[in-house]
Amino acid sequence: MMAMSTRTFGGLLCVAGAMFITAPILIASAPYESTMGLVQKIFYFHVPSWIAMFLAVFICGFSSAVYLFKEKPAADRLAVAAAELAVLFGLMGLVTGPLWAIKAWGVWWQWDARLTMALILELIFLAYLLLRAYGGPGSEKLSAGLALFGMANVPFVYISVNVWRTIHPTTNVLPSLSSSAPGMFGPFVWCMVAFLVLFVVMLTARVRLEEQRGRLEQLYLALER
Amino acid sequence: MANFFKIAWLVTRKDIRVETRSWEMVSTTLFFATSCVLVFSFAFVREGRPIEGAAAGIVWIAVAFSGTLALGRAFERERYQDAMRGLLMAPVERAAIFLGKLLAIVLLMAVVEAVIVLFVTFTFRAPLFRFPGYLVALLATGTIGFATVGTLFAAMLLRTRSRGVLLPILLYPVTFPVLIAGVGGTVALLQSEPNLDLVRFWTALLVLFDAVFLTLALWTFEPVMTE
Amino acid sequence: MAESRRYPRVDCGEDGRSKKQMKPGGLLLYALAVLVVIGGGMWAEIGVTEVAAGQPAQDEFIPLDSVPPEDQLPAAPLLVAAYSLLWVAVLVYLWSIWRRMITVERDLSDLSRRTGDS
Numbered sequence: 001m002m003a004m005s006t007r008t009f010g011g012l013l014c015v016a017g018a019m020f021i022t023a024p025i026l027i028a029s030a031p032y033e034s035t036m037g038l039v040q041k042i043f044y045f046h047v048p049s050w051i052a053m054f055l056a057v058f059i060c061g062f063s064s065a066v067y068l069f070k071e072k073p074a075a076d077r078l079a080v081a082a083a084e085l086a087v088l089f090g091l092m093g094l095v096t097g098p099l100w101a102i103k104a105w106g107v108w109w110q111w112d113a114r115l116t117m118a119l120i121l122e123l124i125f126l127a128y129l130l131l132r133a134y135g136g137p138g139s140e141k142l143s144a145g146l147a148l149f150g151m152a153n154v155p156f157v158y159i160s161v162n163v164w165r166t167i168h169p170t171t172n173v174l175p176s177l178s179s180s181a182p183g184m185f186g187p188f189v190w191c192m193v194a195f196l197v198l199f200v201v202m203l204t205a206r207v208r209l210e211e212q213r214g215r216l217e218q219l220y221l222a223l224e225r
Numbered sequence: 226m227a228n229f230f231k232i233a234w235l236v237t238r239k240d241i242r243v244e245t246r247s248w249e250m251v252s253t254t255l256f257f258a259t260s261c262v263l264v265f266s267f268a269f270v271r272e273g274r275p276i277e278g279a280a281a282g283i284v285w286i287a288v289a290f291s292g293t294l295a296l297g298r299a300f301e302r303e304r305y306q307d308a309m310r311g312l313l314m315a316p317v318e319r320a321a322i323f324l325g326k327l328l329a330i331v332l333l334m335a336v337v338e339a340v341i342v343l344f345v346t347f348t349f350r351a352p353l354f355r356f357p358g359y360l361v362a363l364l365a366t367g368t369i370g371f372a373t374v375g376t377l378f379a380a381m382l383l384r385t386r387s388r389g390v391l392l393p394i395l396l397y398p399v400t401f402p403v404l405i406a407g408v409g410g411t412v413a414l415l416q417s418e419p420n421l422d423l424v425r426f427w428t429a430l431l432v433l434f435d436a437v438f439l440t441l442a443l444w445t446f447e448p449v450m451t452e
Numbered sequence: 453m454a455e456s457r458r459y460p461r462v463d464c465g466e467d468g469r470s471k472k473q474m475k476p477g478g479l480l481l482y483a484l485a486v487l488v489v490i491g492g493g494m495w496a497e498i499g500v501t502e503v504a505a506g507q508p509a510q511d512e513f514i515p516l517d518s519v520p521p522e523d524q525l526p527a528a529p530l531l532v533a534a535y536s537l538l539w540v541a542v543l544v545y546l547w548s549i550w551r552r553m554i555t556v557e558r559d560l561s562d563l564s565r566r567t568g569d570s
Contacts, residue, residue, distance in 0.1 A: 120398050142449065
């Protein structure tokens, strides 16, 4: 399914690396936020982490649905890879968030809707990985079912901050960024693209690992016959 | 369509009949739920006075724990003599089987919740019965949401190794929104001046959860149970 | 999975762990590594707060075109910790994929040699 040549993969990896190395320069040149000062700069990595996580969650959810209803093994491989990435990027968001929060809000954690639901998503996909690891044979379909339910939880994450009163910046910050703080928009887009390229690179690598594992399974079975 | 509900009712009736012959699940789940609330009362009731706001959370924790236990037991029964395979081989829509099992679990949990609420009212002196209609709406929608996800996962895990520990691991993160909404609504109900608008909001959100999860569960029961 | 296609509707039982499954130890180590780094970050933050408390209080506001140096110092360790954690997480993950790939490809070449011989 991810038929990417080694050259393209290597190229994308270099692009991601280059963008990440140059990102701090752009971030340092961006203007400071008036109430949060220096620590707000975690925003340039924190928000793309969460966006990458949601992307992974949706990829996992949709490919799980395809696997459940069409039984395509490639879809299952994509789902596993996306689930691992969802846990990774979620972990990054959950770590950078409190580091920002302790300076900006004075507390490490707040049980407001968005943080809570983000933590829940992380737990769901951790449970997915545990199920794959310990569920025994046949856990592919079961984890696909779980991923679907996990994806169904996502809309509640996004709308919840607009329904609850919360100290978390509202979702209106991002859309208005280009007009309200143009100096911040450029570095943000740079970091966003860097994360997306990195995401594609890691997803490809992980799916390739699953493909090789599948081939290994086939060979073991062929040997048994 | 009528056939679909008839099949579901047949499955529910089967479960009720099995249960009424032994009362095993009702008695063990009830005992567990009351022990749960008792343990919480040791922790949260100091010198005869309960900690502020503990009652709402404890009701829902007791519901979640005893619900998980009941789900595990309900499907453990189906393992004996391959009862589940027999059920799945029946020439009926599988979603109807799911609905039947769901109804049976919801009925069981309704009985257990009635006792939990009574017990919490007395041990924590919480005015849970001030607005019984709202409370019943909250509990009903919350239980349906929890049981929907639980029934699907428990059925899914029927033949899985480590199913005992995997059920709570899978179930709790996915049903956190249900539990949060339930606790939020119950807290609003138990305030000295209850915020009924908030209670209605949480109930509406629970109805939305139930609609989404029930649809998903009915849709995925068939492919998840096949190999 | 190929096994279940061969043996439909059979309880596969308590057999050994399939090679396809992820090693749980790796997941645990990964989580532990993140916890250690978070702990380190928190320790750094606690140290920095003591430094910030010792500085003299400001009695006027300064416009924010350039952030005054007193405000920069406490936030810098947090910022550095956040960025370095991201880098560490990404690198550790890429390394873990690479390591797993090496194992699988070694097994693959082993097996294809054996099936080639037999």
